[in-house]
Amino acid sequence: MRYVVLIHSDPEPWGHPTVDFTAEGRAVPSERRAADGAAFDAFLADLSARGELVAAEALAAPSSATLLRWSDGGAVATEGPYAEAGEHLAGFFLVDVATPERAREVAARFAGPGDTVELRPAYVWPS
Template structure:
């Protein structure tokens, strides 16, 4: 079963890795941040070794996005982001796992202080929804 893990983050200021720009993360001690970074590296290694990580990418600043819609029967292109919001999509990881329970276990390990992480099943191919 394939799932996408969506990482949402505050766009101001924008940068990667996104936790480095979150007040909740900055309030942690250097030792706590180092431990979290090491744990995340270990998670990515585990997922690669298990063959569960398909891909992942960080996304650019939402202010650089372009929106494509239809208006008056023709395409209309405007500057992004899609909406004025406190959080924007910062990146994603595509995983291929045996069950929803495993996907949820992995996603829990992706979240950290001040972050919002969304788990969503793929519809096809290899998705169940």
């Protein structure tokens, strides 16, 4: 079962890892952030070794986005950011896990100070 783990955040300035650039993340002592970062790196290595990590990407700042909407029979481009929101999509991880419970377990590891994590099943195309 494939799931997408979507990381929503609003770092200032925009940067990765987002925890280093959010007010909530900067409030965490640097030693704790370093330890949490090392634990997260180990978690990603384990996820990869188990064959559950399919793909992952951090995204550039929302101001670099282009939104394409259908209008009058064609696509019309608008420069970003694409949404009036307090948080923007900062990155994603595509995982392939055996159960919904495992997907929630994995997604919980992505939650960090100043971030919101969305777990969504990947769409299965009818055959």
